[in-house]
Amino acid sequence: MDIKYGTQDESIIDFIKQAIEERNAILHEINRKIHENPELGYEEFKAHDNVASLLENLDYKVTRHAYGIQTALMAEFGFGGRVIAFNAEYDALPDIGHACGHNLIATMSIGAFIALAETLKKYKIQGRVRLLGTPAEEGGGGKLKLIEAGAYSDVDACMMIHPGPEDGCAGYTGDAYMPTLANKKFTVRFTGKAAHASMSPWQGVNALDAVVLGYNGVSALRQQILPAQRIHGVISEGGKRPNIITAHTSLDYYVRSTSLKSADALMERVVACFEGAAIQTGCKVETELINTYADVRPNKPISTLYADAMNKIGSPVRCDVNSPPVPGSTDQGNVSYECPAFQGYVGIPADPGSYNHTAGFTAAAGAEIAHKLCLEPAKGMAVAGWQILSDESVATQVWKDFEEDSKVRDLDEDIRVSVKGGGCC
The missing domain is CATH 3.40.630.10 (Zn peptidases)
Incomplete structure (x- = not known):
């Protein structure tokens, strides 16, 4: 300079x-x-x-x-x-x-x-x-x-x-x-339907399955992201009892990249994993952005x-x-x-x-x-x-x-x- x-x-x-x-x-x-x-x-x-x-x-x-x-x-x-x-x-x-x-x-x-x-x-x-x-x-x-x-x-x-x-x-x-790195923080929530896990599981819509499928989908996505990018999250709500089909689950995720624009694009790919999990399980899914650090x-x-x-x-x-x-x-x-x-x-x-x-x-x-x-x-x-x-x-x-x-x-x-x-x- x-x-x-x-x-x-x-x-x-x-x-x-x-x-x-x-x-x-x-x-x-x-x-x-x-x-x-x-x-x-x-x-x-x-x-x-x-x-x-x-x-x-x-x-x-x-x-x-x-x-x-x-x-x-x-x-x-x-x-x-x-x-x-x-x-x-x-x-x-x-x-x-x-x-x-x-x-x-x-x-x-x-x-x-x-x-x-x-x-x-x-x-x-x-x-x-x-x-x-x-x-x-x-x-x-x-x-x-x-x-x-x-x-x-x-x-x-x-x-x-x-x-x-x-x-x-x-x-x-x-x-x-x-x-x-830029960092986008967000929460994902799945909504299913509760049912007795043994007597009538067919009546339920399993939000725990949605969380697991979404989490694993993001884990697979990590193989195809850039070296500087980062994705990490936790299951913040996974269910209450083994004998109840879980109706509500949630995850907290951070998506990081080298710029705001590339972080936005990466977050879209991550959210798509959760949307796919919702389709597979029949759950509803919503994403809430907490904040964005540039x-x-x-x-x-x-x-x-x-x-x-x-x-x-x-x-x-x-x-x-x-x-x-x-x-x-x-x-x-x-x-x-x-x-x-x-x-x-x-x-x-x-x-x-x-x-x-x-x-x-x-x-x-x-x-x-x-x-x-x-x-x-x-x-x-x-x-x-x-x-x-x-x-x-x-x-x-x-x-x-x-x-x-x-x-x-x-x-x-x-x-x-x-x-x-x-x-x-």
């Missing part, structure tokens, strides 16, 4: 680093509070209040319960100019707590917000920095609601960093360019700015703008369709096999070393944000990339047939 770095001088970097390091104690405290009080999506009341109180105690204006969402918040500093947003996730997973490290995501975004706000105070340029507390990333689609409410309508760049195991980083501390389409200039900042800070990250997608999904993808955005990666020490969404990673995300390592991406995001606010030519390149990417979003992206493995490389 041909990006001018005229405003990324050493004095700015030093000021941002100092701004974060001086607030290490309060950042560590909010990290600890979120990690020790795991809350599920849309129930993050403690996290919401603790983050809001931290910022209010620093004299930032905070909107609690922002955009009509009880556990969302918004803080903003500055005037006029362009807008940089940092997303702070803080929801946890059932039973295993912060096994995706959202406590660290929140800490990094809070740190970046404070550092960039302090830089705006010092240098008195036009521009605004916004922190968004975004609930329910783990399936609940909190950012989808924020998008609908207009939270990103005036944003020039939105940033966040996701933690994961440092295995495979190969000399880097993380990754600056990480596309993800693929993260990282903005190349933002990713490059962040990578360059991290290199100057002394915490180099990988940045390959031809990188294939990681096989995960996030509602940050929907944000990347609304405004220039990226979601980077930071590696933290974790025991072998302790990947995201495991109890082992919950422990890793709460370790002091993880907090220390995550201060560096906070600095990198703040430096990149400063460049976009202070340099018109950089901001122009950011929007040019976003607009060019928007032109190809409706094209079939399935040529990206490989996926990136675990770790940040």
Whole structure:
């Protein structure tokens, strides 16, 4: 990328680093509070209040319960100019707590917000920095609601960093360019007719048979999908008693692909398997879409700015703008369709096999070393944000990339047939 770095001088970097390091104690405290009080999506009341109180105690204006969402918040500093947003996730997973490290995501975004706000105070340029507390990333689609409410309508760049195991980083501390898969979540329900399974089975219409046939049909379909695509589901309702022909069954499914368009096409094939099962058994079938997470389409200039900042800070990250997608999904993808955005990666020490969404990673995300390592991406995001606010030519390149990417979003992206493995490389 041909990006001018005229405003990324050493004095700015030093000021941002100092701004974060001086607030290490309060950042560590909010990290600890979120990690020790795991809350599920849309129930993050403690996290919401603790983050809001931290910022209010620093004299930032905070909107609690922002955009009509009880556990969302918004803080903003500055005037006029362009807008940089940092997303702070803080929801946890059932039973295993912060096994995706959202406590660290929140800490990094809070740190970046404070550092960039302090830089705006010092240098008195036009521009605004916004922190968004975004609930329910783990399936609940909190950012989808924020998008609908207009939270990103005036944003020039939105940033966040996701933690994961440092295995495979190969000399880097993380990754600056990480596309993800689009994910369509839906429920399938079959309706049959109950009957006594021994005395009069011919009177029944077996919804359990429909579930089994549909499940097996999708399993066979997996042989004919692209390497980057993913289909996975569970039977959420399979019947009550062996001696009753089952009248009602259901499944929950995720369908992932490299773009929204290809995910739509793959979902049609999956739904056809269930429709075929309904025909075979005589059941009725209905499909309910829960929500759709778009693929993260990282903005190349933002990713490059962040990578360059991290290199100057002394915490180099990988940045390959031809990188294939990681096989995960996030509602940050929907944000990347609304405004220039990226979601980077930071590696933290974790025991072998302790990947995201495991109890082992919950422990890793709460370790002091993880907090220390995550201060560096906070600095990198703040430096990149400063460049976009202070340099018109950089901001122009950011929007040019976003607009060019928007032109190809409706094209079939399935040529990206490989996926990136675990770790940040």
